[in-house]
Amino acid sequence: xxxxxxxxxxxxxxxxxxxxxxxxxxxxxxxxxxxxxxxxxxxxxxxxxxxxxxxxxxxxxxxxxxxxxxxxxxxxxxxxxxxxx
Amino acid sequence: xxxxxxxxxxxxxxxxxxxxxxxxxxxxxxxxxxxxxxxxxxxxxxxxxxxxxxxxxxxxxxxxxxxxxxxxxxxxxxxxxxxxxxxxxxxxxxxxxxxxxxxxxxxxxxxxxxxxxxxxxxxxxxxxxxxxxxxxxxxxxxxxxxxxxxxxxxxxxxxxxxxxxxxxxxxxxxxxxxxxxxxxxxxxxxxxxxxxxxxxxxxxxxxxxxxxxxxxxxxxxxxxxxxxxxxxxxxxxxxxxxxxxxxxxxxxxxxxxxxxxxxxxxxxxxxxxxxxxxxxxxxxxxxxxxxxxxxxxxxxxxxxxxxxxxxxxxxxxxxxxxxxxxxxxxxxxxxxxxxxxxxxxxxxxxxxxxxxxxxxxxxxxxxxxxxxxxxx
Numbered sequence: 001x002x003x004x005x006x007x008x009x010x011x012x013x014x015x016x017x018x019x020x021x022x023x024x025x026x027x028x029x030x031x032x033x034x035x036x037x038x039x040x041x042x043x044x045x046x047x048x049x050x051x052x053x054x055x056x057x058x059x060x061x062x063x064x065x066x067x068x069x070x071x072x073x074x075x076x077x078x079x080x081x082x083x084x085x
Numbered sequence: 086x087x088x089x090x091x092x093x094x095x096x097x098x099x100x101x102x103x104x105x106x107x108x109x110x111x112x113x114x115x116x117x118x119x120x121x122x123x124x125x126x127x128x129x130x131x132x133x134x135x136x137x138x139x140x141x142x143x144x145x146x147x148x149x150x151x152x153x154x155x156x157x158x159x160x161x162x163x164x165x166x167x168x169x170x171x172x173x174x175x176x177x178x179x180x181x182x183x184x185x186x187x188x189x190x191x192x193x194x195x196x197x198x199x200x201x202x203x204x205x206x207x208x209x210x211x212x213x214x215x216x217x218x219x220x221x222x223x224x225x226x227x228x229x230x231x232x233x234x235x236x237x238x239x240x241x242x243x244x245x246x247x248x249x250x251x252x253x254x255x256x257x258x259x260x261x262x263x264x265x266x267x268x269x270x271x272x273x274x275x276x277x278x279x280x281x282x283x284x285x286x287x288x289x290x291x292x293x294x295x296x297x298x299x300x301x302x303x304x305x306x307x308x309x310x311x312x313x314x315x316x317x318x319x320x321x322x323x324x325x326x327x328x329x330x331x332x333x334x335x336x337x338x339x340x341x342x343x344x345x346x347x348x349x350x351x352x353x354x355x356x357x358x359x360x361x362x363x364x365x366x367x368x369x370x371x372x373x374x375x376x377x378x379x380x381x382x383x384x385x386x387x388x389x390x391x392x393x394x395x396x397x398x399x400x401x402x403x404x405x406x407x408x409x410x411x412x413x414x415x416x417x418x419x420x421x422x423x424x425x426x427x428x429x430x431x432x433x434x435x436x437x438x439x440x441x442x443x444x445x446x447x448x449x450x451x452x453x454x455x456x457x458x459x460x461x
Contacts, residue, residue, distance in 0.1 A: 060432060061435075061436065061439065064432050064433070064436045065436070067382070068374070068377070068378035068381065068382065068436075071377075071378065071381035071382055071385055072377055072381065074381060074385060075377065075380075075381050
């Protein structure tokens with residue numbers, strides 16, 4: 001029974017599908033994360049405008065770290081999309 | 086003197102390009118559509134001999150190669166050949182220019198350049214094994230160029246500083262001194278503490294190497310424009326250096342925190358050492374994460390730019406007018422992405438250096454106050 005399913009599934013590009021969906025979810029995750037960072041940075045700057053420079057620097061650092069996690073997911077999805085059969 | 090070196094290099098480069106115009110070989114009439122890739126090749130009817138495969142097109146520009154491909158006019162390729170240095174156990178050391186391969190059509194001394202499939206752009210011996218490959222590939226040539234630029238900038242700056250150390254900065258100094266001082270005061274000194282000067286040379290070299298090679302990767306004119314920092318071998322080497330320096334400069338407290346973490350209940354360390362295992366994994370994953378972060382950011386940026394350009398060609402296969410329309414939008418997007426890439430070039434170099442200095446700081450820290458608390 002399992003072998004029939006596997007035979008039907010082979011060659012149908014499920015890896016590509018999984019890769020594409022994964023990349024979309026990674027984009028969602030990155031968007032949420034960096035959006036939260038941005039919003040808290042805006043609030044902090046509104047509370048204390050003279051700390052804007054420090055806050056901006058930290059915001060960019062943390063955004064780069066969060067973005068890198070999203071890019072791990074992108075790399076994994078790329079591997080999935082590019083894998084044969 | 087710098088000007089004459091520049092002129093000489095430019096002349097050599099132009100000479101190489103001109104000389105190899107004659108080596109251009111027509112592409113064999115092979116179908117690209119059967120090569121496995123991410124290509125969602127356009128389903129236009131006719132079997133033209135050179136159907137565009139977007140996946141191949143994009144990845145060819147991102148990956149390493151044994152020659153520096155500049156452009157293709159119809160069937161002729163204009164590219165600068167690069168030295169191929171191979172060492173195989175049966176044939177010994179072989180050094181020759183990659184033009185002898187003629188883009189993968191001929192074999193030379195039994196070695197052949199693979200043009201399709203999973204070993205693409207790699208050199209195989211006659212029996213299918215890979216010899217030890219020390220060739221100067223495109224990425225290595227680009228690295229030499231980047232290193233030449235870095236040496237030129239910093240050696241000339243060093244000379245000026247040695248001649249008159251207390252004068253006001255002018256010229257190149259006024260570009261780089263604020264950056265170096267920023268790195269030292271905001272990044273390295275707070276992270277490492279009083280012993281920061283030992284790590285300054287490595288961290289500054291790291292920062293400028295990554296930054297300048299990132300920027301050079303964005304300029305499409307050779308000898309710049311190779312995807313060097315997006316090559317995982319390069320980022321792995323940089324992460325390896327950070328890993329080695331962190332662990333060599335680890336104090337006894339550092340190793341104690343890994344193998345015998347204070348404040349953790351005993352049953353997590355014996356009989357099954359869960360905590361030490363987790364900590365060792367942490368020691369290994371931190372540089373691996375550094376490596377992947379830089380590689381993924383730079384490669385993703387290049388892929389996005391190449392994707393927009395490939396969009397023009399995809400539309401061109403449907404109709405010419407559509408291609409002109411798309412090209413305007415595509416080029417505008419490309420300009421926007423290039424600005425973003427400039428920012429990312431700096432940020433990724435900064436993050437790599439910042440995290441490396443944090444790891445060094447964690448390795449050299451002395452926890453005197455923790456000992457007091459424990460023995461209290």
